[in-house]
Amino acid sequence: MKLPIHKKSNTDLLAKCRLATWLTLALTLSACSESNTTNSVNESENSQTEQVLPYQDTSLPMNQRVNDLVGRMSLTEKVAQMYNDAPAIERLNVPAYDYWNEALHGVARAGEATVFPQAIGMAAMWDRELLNEIATVISDEGRAKHHAFKERGLSYRYTGLTYWSPNINIFRDPRWGRGQETYGEDPYLTGELGVAFISGLQGDDDTYLKTAATAKHFAVHNGPEVSRHSDDYVVSDKDLFETYLPAFEKAVVDADVEAVMCAYNRVNGAPACGSDRLLKEILRGSYQFDGHVMSDCGAIADFYDPRAHNVTRSPAAAAAWAVKSGTDLNCGTGRLSSYANLTFAVQKGFIEESLIDQAVGRLMMTRFKLGMFDPDSSVPFADIPLEVVGNEEHLALTQKASERSLVMLKNNGVLPLQPGVKVAVIGPNADNQDVLLGNYNGLPVNPVTVLQGIKNYTGNEAVPYAPGSALIDDIYGHWQILDDSVLFHHDESGELSPGVKVEYYAVAREAITDFSSLRVPARQTGSAVHSEVLNKLQMRPLRSPVSGKWLDDFALVARGQLVPQESGSYRFDGPGEVTLNGEVVNGAVELKAKQSYDFKVSHKVVSNPVSNTAGGLRAEWQLRWVNESKALQEEALAKAAAADVVVMAVGISPRIEGEEMPVKLEGFNYGDRTSIALPAEQQALIKAVEKLGKPVVLVNFSGSAMALNWEQQNVDAIIQAFYPGEATGTALARILWGEVNPSGRLPVTFYKNLDGFAPLDDYAMANRTYRYFEGDVLYAFGYGLGYSAMQYSNLQAPASLVSGEDLTLQVTLNNLGEQAASQVTQVYVSMPDAPVNTPKLSLKGFTRTEVGAGETQTVSLTLSADELVYINDRGQKVPYTGTLDVYMGDGQPGFGKPEKVAHTRIELQ
Structure with a gap:
């Protein structure tokens, strides 16, 4: 069958010829290229690798480099960069990075560091210049640590340069357990100190940040701890701008803080991390903030958690909501990252990809400012050596800070003490290292307790000492690390020698089977790789004794003989499983003096890939014990009776006040307090010692105000110590004996009681803090005594x-x-x-x-x-x-x- 022939114009024929030519050429090129696809791609990639891309070009403006890098990422890659533990993007040479790090009063949770007074104690210094110097030292140590970790390819939590400090919330109520982390109750003092601290952390280079500071928690976040994930704090505009926001404004406008953390709670109905008014109108609008915003850890999951805010049912909707309001980074912790749902949110139209680009751009800008995409040779802080950590100058500075943070509240003339006076040291905090440190702390380089400080100062190792009581209930301040005074092992000749033999083993990972606990299981394997004899059960395992590498996993087993020096009911404290004579110890155990018990403790130091934490990074391993059956008060009275002066170290500790704690005791409620009086057992101890007729100097440790009413009337001198850092004992002794003139001033009001206080979750400022309180107080905000009129x-x-x-x-x-x-x-x-x-x-x-x-x-x-x-x-x-x-x-x-x-x-x- 013949097809009909249609006449075409010359134009049609010419177009048809051109089309045929292009089709022929395309087919030819396609056919030629199919056999060489791999070679062509490889050549292209090699060419791109050799080429300096715009984001790698240090001569370009940072914003141009950031935009180029973000523009090369896929949606999935961009979303993953919005987790606090952001994964590597290998094809773009973007390293893994965890934004979570802490530096509240020293580099925290990253091994040894100089530990300065807790924030509330640094506020008691009332000293911008000294606080700025402290923050500069902290950023020196942080830079040194970061580059040491980086050189070893480690990017765990607490190894980065983005510090989630300072906490500039207002300490509006003495019951709040986290008030110790703040600079007190006054917006002006908090704002001024916040600026000094932020400036010291971030440095003064024109191009690079030394570290990135974070102002937290934005906003209206001041307790209660037990319900912070579900509370809606209703606050007037007057209170909001008069009390809760001024310090944040200074942090942004005056200090140019790089990051802001939004809070768990709702504010006037909206979750703080999803509040357009807070994040868009005020922070980015009024304050012109251009850094990044991160959520408090798990705060986005609170949006949809039925036990929390429960304001949306969908994790994807919660993620979109938060990003649209301006929260760029999701800290997820145990509930992992809600922002993993953002890809689905984009797919369903909950959020535009351009807003993802904006958030990732802000995060990458911080990393570029920190020099993370530039050669170390270009970054002025990259060569700070690890040897600066805890050096003599830094330890001298923390001693100076401790001396300036101590506040003398009363002195009838007993202080300063005279040379040669015989001093007894009494109290549950007299030899308690916990109260030196506060929370969010590093491992101290040279911790000096009250007892040790007085021993060092007087040169008398036999200073009479007794704890006198528990802190409260079964919470003790006089735990002792098990050491070679009670631990023994059989040496090579079979003789019993002091110390305990510790063997170290490799660890193998297993698949997760229990999804109710989201930890990768690990088990001890093989025979011991290494062993040693320890004089005490304490170590800071930054380096694995099995592999020799930093933060590698290992297991330890310590074996020997435990020989108590006195009979009693003992309780052990510390990670690991303890067995005596083959029986696992749970709770208190009765032991007899001079009797030998087969002793064993097993423990694994392992990382957790789910939370990106390393077992050897955050805390030291130690095993402590305490004899619960001792007659503590009787012992204390006997020691005090033989002295000329009694120094009593009392108060509370960060083990019973702090962030969302599992503590429910008389006067304490999950980290917060329901009473501001000293625990009853300590009140009884103080009154019993005072009856001896000896001069009594009371040293109170607490992160918050205490109602020391009877004490003010009856003891001879009172010093408020807060949590004064690792040089506490040295600083206190120098003040007690008059080498240093006390100069600390209270950053909070010390009330006589809680009469007239509204509930802790009432955020109206009426009758709170010195600015609004209508009653009589025990010690006023700003109060403090010295030795000079x-x-x-x-x-x-x-x-x-x-x-x-x-x-x-x-x-x-x-x-x-x-x-x-x-x-x-x-x-x-x-x-x-x-x-x-x-x-x-x-x-x-x-x-x-x-x-x-x-x-x-x-x-x-x-x-x-x-x-x-x-x-x-x-x-x-x-x-x-x-x-x-x-x-x-x-x-x-x-x-x-x-x-x-x-x-x-x-x-x-």
């Missing part, structure tokens, strides 16, 4: 000031004492003519001055016009006009002697 006079200030101008003040400071002093001068204002309710008093300035004995100095302070404002009911700043009462001196007016505070009135027009 100080006098303030001749306050110089303008009679009037145009609203919007800075205010400069001068006062004469006279040291009437015989000892040089480091004096904290404070400025408070009140605004009686404001058209809305304002704080009774507000701190607006402070400084430290070194004043010699008998010396007179002029102290000058300038208050920024930004501080001479009030907050109206809509949360807006309004420049104040009217009479301004100004108080300048040693604390608030109305506390202490009148000559300690000078007053003037200024008319603001």
Whole structure:
């Protein structure tokens, strides 16, 4: 059958010929290329590898490099970079990185580091310059550690440069267990100290961040711990902008903080990590924040958890919600990453991929600023040697910080102690290393307890000591590490020798079968690879004794004979399984003095790939014990009776106050407190010792305010120690014997009781903190004593000031004492003519001055016009006009002697 022939124009024929030519060429090229596909791809890849891509070009602006890198990632790769433990993208040479690291008062959870006073203790220094110096040292040690880990190819949690510190929440209620992590109850003090700390962490290089600081927890996050995942905190605009946000504004605007962590709780109905008002309008809008935002760990899962906020049913919807509001990074912890659902969220139209690009771009910008995509030779902090960690200069600095953080609350003349005085050291915190450290801490290089500090200072190893009581119930402060005074082993000749033999074994990984516990199982394998005799059951296993490599897994088994020195009911404390005479020990066990027991303890030091943590990184391994059956108070009274002066180390500890803790005891509720009094057993001990008629110096350790009412009336001297760092004992001894003039000041109010306090989950500021409290207090915010009488006079200030101008003040400071002093001068204002309710008093300035004995100095302070404002009911700043009462001196007016505070009135027009 013939097909009909149609006549075509010359144009049609020409087009058809061209098409045929192109088809022929395409088919020819395709046929030629099929046999050489592999070679062509390899050549292309090799060419790309040799080529310097824009994101690798250090001469280009960072934002251009970041955009180029993000643009090369697939959606799946981008989403994975939004987990705190971001995986490597090998094809782009992006290394794995875990953003989670801590540096609250020293590099934390990464082995040994210089441990400074807990944050609340550093706040008690009232010293911007010293705090900035401390943060600079912390960032030195952090950089040194990071590069040491990097050289060994380690990217576990706590090895990075993104520090989730400082905590600048306001310590609005003394019951909050995490208040120890903050800089106290005042927004101005918190903001100023936060700026100093952030600046020290981040450094002052024009191109690179030294480390990346994080202001947390944004916002309105101040307890209670037990319900923080489900609570909705309703707060007025006035309280929000007058109390809860000012420190965050300073962190962003003044310190240019690189990151912000959003909180677990809801604020006025919206989860903090999904609050458009907090994250979009205020943080990125008003404050112009351009860094990255991360969730508190597990906070995104709280969106859909029926036991938590339960505001959406879908993990994908929760993830999209958080990212759309501005939360760039998901810290997941045990519930893993909710952001793993973002790929599905994009697929279903919950969120646009462009917002994923924006979040990843912010995260990558932080890593670029830290120099992670540049040669170490270009980064000015990459060559800090590991030897700086815990060096002499850093240990001297933490001692200075401890000395300045101790606050003398009472002294009837017993202090300073005289040379040669016989001192007994009594109390559950006298030899308790926990209270040196607080929470979120590193491993101290040279920890000195109260007992050891006094022994070192006096040169008397036989200082009378007894714990006197438990801290509370069965929580003890006098645990002792098992050592060669009670542990023995058979040596090669069969003789019983001091110490215990420890054997080390390899560890094998197994498949996960129990998905209720999300840990990769590990078991001990083979025969012992290495063994040694330890004098005490304590080690810091950064390096595996099996492989010799940092953070490698291993198992240990210690065997020997346990010979108690006295009979009693003993309890063991520490990781591992303990057996005595072949029986596993659970709970207390009765042991007889001088009797030998076959002793064994087994423990595995392993990493957890699920949480990206290394067993040898966060904490030391130690096995401790305590004799629970001792007559503690009777022993203490006998020791105290033979002394001239009794130093009593009492209080609480980070084992019973802190973050979301499993502690439910009288006065304590899952990390928070329901009472601010000392535990009953300690009150009984103090009263019994006081009856002996000896001078009593009380040293209280706590991360929060204590109601020391009876103690104020009856003991001779009181020092508030907070948790003062690894040099505690040395610093305290120097203050007790007068080598150092006490200069710490309280960053929180010490109340007499909790009468009139609203519930902890009520976030209205009425009747909370010194700014709003209507009752009498035991010790005021800003209070503290020294050994030198100080006098303030001749306050110089303008009679009037145009609203919007800075205010400069001068006062004469006279040291009437015989000892040089480091004096904290404070400025408070009140605004009686404001058209809305304002704080009774507000701190607006402070400084430290070194004043010699008998010396007179002029102290000058300038208050920024930004501080001479009030907050109206809509949360807006309004420049104040009217009479301004100004108080300048040693604390608030109305506390202490009148000559300690000078007053003037200024008319603001």
